[in-house]
Amino acid sequence: MILTVTPNPSLDRTYEIPALDRGAVLRATADRIDPGGKGVNVSRAVAAAGHRTVAVLPLGGPAGAALAGLLEAEGIEVAEVAVAGQTRSNISVAEPDGTLTKINATGPELTAAESEALLGVVGERSAGADWIVCCGSLPRGLAPEWYAELVARAHRAGARIALDTSGRSLTAALRERPDVVKPNAEELAQAVGRPLTTLGDAVKAAEELRAGGARAVLASLGADGQLLVDDEGAYFGSAPVVAVRSNVGAGDASLAGFLTAGGTGPMALAAALAHGAAAVQLPGSQMPAPADLDTSAVTTTDAVPLNRLLTEPVS
Ligand SMILES: O=P(O)(O)OC[C@@]1(O)O[C@H](CO)[C@@H](O)[C@@H]1O
Numbered sequence: 001m002i003l004t005v006t007p008n009p010s011l012d013r014t015y016e017i018p019a020l021d022r023g024a025v026l027r028a029t030a031d032r033i034d035p036g037g038k039g040v041n042v043s044r045a046v047a048a049a050g051h052r053t054v055a056v057l058p059l060g061g062p063a064g065a066a067l068a069g070l071l072e073a074e075g076i077e078v079a080e081v082a083v084a085g086q087t088r089s090n091i092s093v094a095e096p097d098g099t100l101t102k103i104n105a106t107g108p109e110l111t112a113a114e115s116e117a118l119l120g121v122v123g124e125r126s127a128g129a130d131w132i133v134c135c136g137s138l139p140r141g142l143a144p145e146w147y148a149e150l151v152a153r154a155h156r157a158g159a160r161i162a163l164d165t166s167g168r169s170l171t172a173a174l175r176e177r178p179d180v181v182k183p184n185a186e187e188l189a190q191a192v193g194r195p196l197t198t199l200g201d202a203v204k205a206a207e208e209l210r211a212g213g214a215r216a217v218l219a220s221l222g223a224d225g226q227l228l229v230d231d232e233g234a235y236f237g238s239a240p241v242v243a244v245r246s247n248v249g250a251g252d253a254s255l256a257g258f259l260t261a262g263g264t265g266p267m268a269l270a271a272a273l274a275h276g277a278a279a280v281q282l283p284g285s286q287m288p289a290p291a292d293l294d295t296s297a298v299t300t301t302d303a304v305p306l307n308r309l310l311t312e313p314v315s
Pocket residue numbers: 008010012035036037038041090104135136137138248249250251252285
């Protein structure tokens with residue numbers, strides 16, 4: 001079973017439009033609502049692959065109720081902490097050339113009691129979890145060390161932890177030795193405080209996160225591919241994408257693929273790549289089902305071309 005924790009979930013609304021014209025009234029050619037938040041997406045991809053998952057969520061107001069309803073319709077068990085604030089709605093505006101503009105709301109402020117209740121529910125639901133997957137931004141009211149506390153408690157309960165967050169909440173959690181952290185290139189650069197221009201820069205940065213406490217680093221590098229750095233060494237891989245439709249949730253789909261494929265080594269990296277490539281070719285934050293995956297085109301290598309320039313360098 002994979003238990004996901006999303007402290008700041010959302011209803012994700014996606015509007016497809018011909019072109020983003022600032023200041024104009026724009027008519028959408030298509031729109032959709034997805035249950036959202038990074039851990040929620042991991043649960044959706046895990047469920048789509050036929051594995052058991054439970055999503056731990058603070059939920060409040062009509063958007064919170066709608067989110068729970070959408071997840072239940074996808075067959076995902078929700079472990080809810082009722083909160084007084086309103087669950088947020090996040091907006092994506094997608095253009096035909098693959099450009100995506102996203103507005104993420106702040107979300108509710110959690111009280112100290114709600115924050116503790118959330119940790120409590122994770123503790124209650126951890127029994128039998130193969131992985132506890134902690135994802136996304138922290139809502140107001142939760143200290144940057146909240147994930148560190150969660151990782152410490154989950155390790156005491158014997159579970160493996162995957163963490164996908166950024167900034168201070170990522171760096172503060174490293175000391176508790178999360179089993180996998182999953183930054184994107186920007187988050188990796190931010191964590192080490194330097195630009196990344198080559199694959200070698202990304203490997204060095206991942207090693208620095210490992211020196212800080214992370215046991216393994218799965219880094220998504222956009223169109224360049226993904227990097228896995230763990231005790232065995234460094235692996236790099238890529239998967240071709242025919243046409244980008246929406247990259248929202250692609251990193252979450254990758255993480256789900258990685259974990260359901262064992263959560264370690266090059267086979268799991270290949271699964272992460274196949275899931276990420278499938279997700280960007282689907283609308284909104286739709287998660288790929290097994291039929292969407294094309295594993296034949298994925299390549300991985302442990303001979304990482306360190307001098308290769310990143311197509312989207314982070315400065
Ligand atoms: O504001 P956060 O927590 O950083 O990110 C939230 C979010 O952008 O992440 C998911 C995609 O990864 C979306 O479903 C959701 O809207």
